[in-house]
Amino acid sequence: MPILTDLASNLGGSHYFAINTSYSNTAGHWATGTLHYAGSTTDNYSRGTSLTDGAVFGVVSDAITSGRLPLDGNGIYMVLSSADVTEGAFWTTRSCSTPTTTSPSTPTCARRSAATSTRPATTG
16 A cells, blocks of 8 residues: 555645645635645454445544544545445445544535545545
8 A cells, every 4th residue: 555655645735636725615615735644544344345335434433433543523534445345336426524523433424516635544
């Protein structure tokens, strides 16, 4: 995963990523164009090889509650899987909120309209 770590560590501040500064959320807050790579962890099939939305949430929630990843209300948590893991329509049709300090195990999911990024943290 050195390539992905290098990408996540250096994408923020790039001319390509600066494209995000042209987007705002519904509250009118503009994306800053900066990223901070907070770390990565591994999960060895704790939710099996066929992941539902709930299983993906569980992988992220477990990584946060166990301390393997930091809790960040502005964070982006990505689950990257091996070729033998299948996922439902989660990645193509939905955008999900991150866990919060009051509810780290129950992120919410809604239909995706646009995506902006502030801080990535990956779990694989």
